[in-house]
Amino acid sequence: MNPFATHFESLEEFADRVSELLQCPITIEDANHRLIAYSGHEHYTDPARTATIIHRRVPERVINSLWREGVIPKLLQSEEPVRVAEISEVGLGNRIAISIWRNKEVLGFIWAIEMNEPWTEQQLDLLKQAAKSAKNLLLQLQIRKNKKEERIQEFFWKLLTGHFPSPHEVIEQCHQLNVHVYPFFSVGIFQFQQHIQTQVERQIDYLLKTTQQLAVPLYTIDHQRLIVLVAPSSNIYGEAHIERFFRSFITQMKERFRVDIMMGAFGNVYECYTKIAKSYEEAQTVLKMKRAFPHPLANIQGYQHLGMYQFFDLLFEKKRHGDFHNVALENLKQYDAQHHTNLVETIETYLDYDSNVNETAKALNIHPNTLAYRLKRISEIGNIDLSNMSEKVKLYIDMKLDKYRTT
Amino acid sequence: MNPFATHFESLEEFADRVSELLQCPITIEDANHRLIAYSGHEHYTDPARTATIIHRRVPERVINSLWREGVIPKLLQSEEPVRVAEISEVGLGNRIAISIWRNKEVLGFIWAIEMNEPWTEQQLDLLKQAAKSAKNLLLQLQIRKNKKEERIQEFFWKLLTGHFPSPHEVIEQCHQLNVHVYPFFSVGIFQFQQHIQTQVERQIDYLLKTTQQLAVPLYTIDHQRLIVLVAPSSNIYGEAHIERFFRSFITQMKERFRVDIMMGAFGNVYECYTKIAKSYEEAQTVLKMKRAFPHPLANIQGYQHLGMYQFFDLLFEKKRHGDFHNVALENLKQYDAQHHTNLVETIETYLDYDSNVNETAKALNIHPNTLAYRLKRISEIGNIDLSNMSEKVKLYIDMKLDKYRTT
DNA sequence: ATAGCTTTTGTGGAAATCCACAAAAGCTCG
């Protein structure tokens, strides 16, 4: 006989019933570790549970330790209860956890605190039955969510394409759709190795929902790309926060789910919501440039750190139009071709290494004096003053533009 | 009784007659020291005269010494004969010269070689009469020239505005107008302090016609600007030749005629005649940038050496559109405002001096260690890697663009 | 092949840079 066969008004009522039967505190989470319901009886409660209830989500530190300990992978693999030993550094007491399944998908988890005595087989069976019964209750939530999700997706695309002329409209829409409005934001893109499958979509959703490094009020998936709206908590260090989040997202996708992300990119941080489209464009520019200049931009994600590559699209357009042919560079190329020398490579490397003689010589495998000699020749043949920033800049950009052409 | 009252078939005939009467070699030049006629009698001839006859113009070295010795200024001031002592380093023997006048304008010169004996008063009078008679003969030449000149002016403006789609048409027109076609060319502009008066026009014409540093097949005057088509003799060192010519033109205008030229500028050297319009635009860009950045571009005249300023128009357009606001720079500005520091000035000067610590410190009147400290702070506050060329370039350009805005 | 060029590598010394550390001066805020 199933003790949960009765009708429950709410999930809270269900949680209380489970707690009553098992004589311990119960917490129910969705697949993304957001709090769905918890029992209210007066029992001992560990700090991790208290924090979860207060913030309506499991703290990220706790989630991370659970992954590290292998608990969550186990929960995602089987329908059996999992015993979790105390993890005192995150305030987690002894626990019993079980996943809630529908078909092959995990809808959520039930967490029980293991009080003084170890659980009996009977108690574990009871928990399994509870997990089965929770399924239907969770499904109802799910359906309500999905409908809303679709409308939110549409809204996000409108934002990305600059559909809203005034910020008021955006904020109004946010309120209607129950999307939290943050003071600062940026648009980011993750480029995946492959088309993003449904399973990966769930894993993305999981990571985005569980992270607490910054808020991700909106995201969408488009072929091989994941587009996110991120809201760092501070304006001044926003860039750095997003940067860190992007790196951890990429490593977590890899380590936890074995999903490779080729690269991430994000635009500037803005305050006005009409600038979402601009931030999105900037993120796209970063991706484009990273593809064209993989080596120098390997560690760049933010538009701010794109440096001079920010305006390469513009310059390249002009160059294709036949403008700025650089006589100095042409002379150097010609000299290289006629004398089998490497003057262009030399000056490019030299500038890549910020005019540092030692490093450049090392990179080119030549003696520093050889480098000095070549630089002298370069300034002669190209008629360039290598101690003039403006000329150096022009030459550097022209060389890089040449490479861009070939992409 | 005037011995030159008869009709002369040609200027040569006239020159011979003068030579006969004075018993010495006679050379007649126009106002720009081009050979118009010379006597053919067998007399002693100094090397300067020989060279003049062979090249159909007075060698530039000779003209320059005549200016230096004050001969030409004297000729341009009075109608009296001028005695010229030997200038052996340019092969010029003892001479008597006189200018040919119409109203207040000098049309040309008559040169006589003073043979063994000094001239008598009678001989000098004869020369004065010859100069008077030469006037009418020269005037006829002048009128024929002026008509052609107008059509050439129109042609040049068509070239500057890109009116001809194919080079063949250009070359055909050149042949029709008797304009020499050169293999390489560039368009240059001189910006004068004031509107160019008729008198200055003649002085310009004089300098352009007498120079032999490079060919100036076409030129025109437009308000405060003189626009020239220059044809350097070599392609490889074309830039340098034009550069030198521009400098000497400016100093000569100043020294000889007390006319101030604010600046000169010229575009790239091209081979195809349809690119005249482009070279002209480039020259205009140089002028524009020199106006906006007088200090760093004080010594720049050629478009090739504009360096990064070549594309500032383009970038500024984009910037005005609201793109690339540089968070690093904004942070630095804010810090400067709040703490009464000079970080922006510091980094700008540092980059102006090509990252040279000593020079920068000297320019800013601070201790090198102070500079080092400030640079550390700059990289912290702006979150900039100052050993990354691309970031430096971006920052430098953004700072200079900021200055461009205020122009 | 060899003379005459360019290019590479080496040596050594003066100058500049970088770095760590510390004293002093200046500014801000309770």
Place this chain on the structure above:
DNA sequence: CGAGCTTTTGTGGATTTCCACAAAAGCTAT
């Protein structure tokens, strides 16, 4: 005012750069 911060200047030493000069190696054209 004075504690605590930032900023400036100073000292000294390891490292790097710059420069001049020279030997050696490589290329090219006669």
